[in-house]
Amino acid sequence: MEGLILAIVGAIDATGIGPWSRGSAVAYPWANVAHVLGAIALVGAIGVVDLRLMGLWRALPAEPLKRALVPVAIGGFAVMLASGTVLLAADGPALSKSGLFQAKLVLIALAGANALAFRWRQAGWLAAMSLGLWVAVVVAGRMIAYS
Numbered sequence: 110m111e112g113l114i115l116a117i118v119g120a121i122d123a124t125g126i127g128p129w130s131r132g133s134a135v136a137y138p139w140a141n142v143a144h145v146l147g148a149i150a151l152v153g154a155i156g157v158v159d160l161r162l163m164g165l166w167r168a169l170p171a172e173p174l175k176r177a178l179v180p181v182a183i184g185g186f187a188v189m190l191a192s193g194t195v196l197l198a199a200d201g202p203a204l205s206k207s208g209l210f211q212a213k214l215v216l217i218a219l220a221g222a223n224a225l226a227f228r229w230r231q232a233g234w235l236a237a238m239s240l241g242l243w244v245a246v247v248v249a250g251r252m253i254a255y256s
Contacts, residue, residue, distance in 0.1 A: 110214070111206060115201065115202065115205045117201075121201070127199070131199050136195055136199070137195070137196065140193075140199075141192070141196060144250075146188065147186065147189035148250070150188065152247055153181075154178040154181035155182040155240070156240055157174070158174060163233045207256060208256070209256050210249075212249050213246055213249040213253070220246060223238050223239050223242060224239065
């Protein structure tokens with residue numbers, strides 16, 4: 110997986126994002142802030158939907174709740190993807206060796222697969238998996254700085 114991450118970092122560098130993120134005094138800190146805000150939007154919105162689908166707040170109709178909050182979650186993910194690209198570009202070689210970063214990528218893939226499965230079958234256990242996986246993504250991401 111390290112080689113794949115390094116190849117992605119090389120492609121990001123070729124666009125100019127890497128040199129910009131490493132050379133700017135503000136790019137990394139603001140990308141980090143954006144990444145946290147994206148995580149709040151993603152986990153906050155999808156977490157409420159997941160909890161409703163797991164049986165909480167039965168008085169709230171699930172479909173309007175999903176229509177309102179799933180776009181917020183998708184927007185949060187988009188912010189995380191963009192800001193994460195800047196963060197990865199700034200420190201790609203070190204991140205490529207990080208077991209926690211690699212685990213985070215696997216968790217994101219699993220959460221994405223779970224979201225696709227959810228489109229075909231809406232089950233409480235899939236909602237629980239969604240909530241657990243996205244929380245694990247955030248925890249793994251925050252722990253990278255301490256590894």
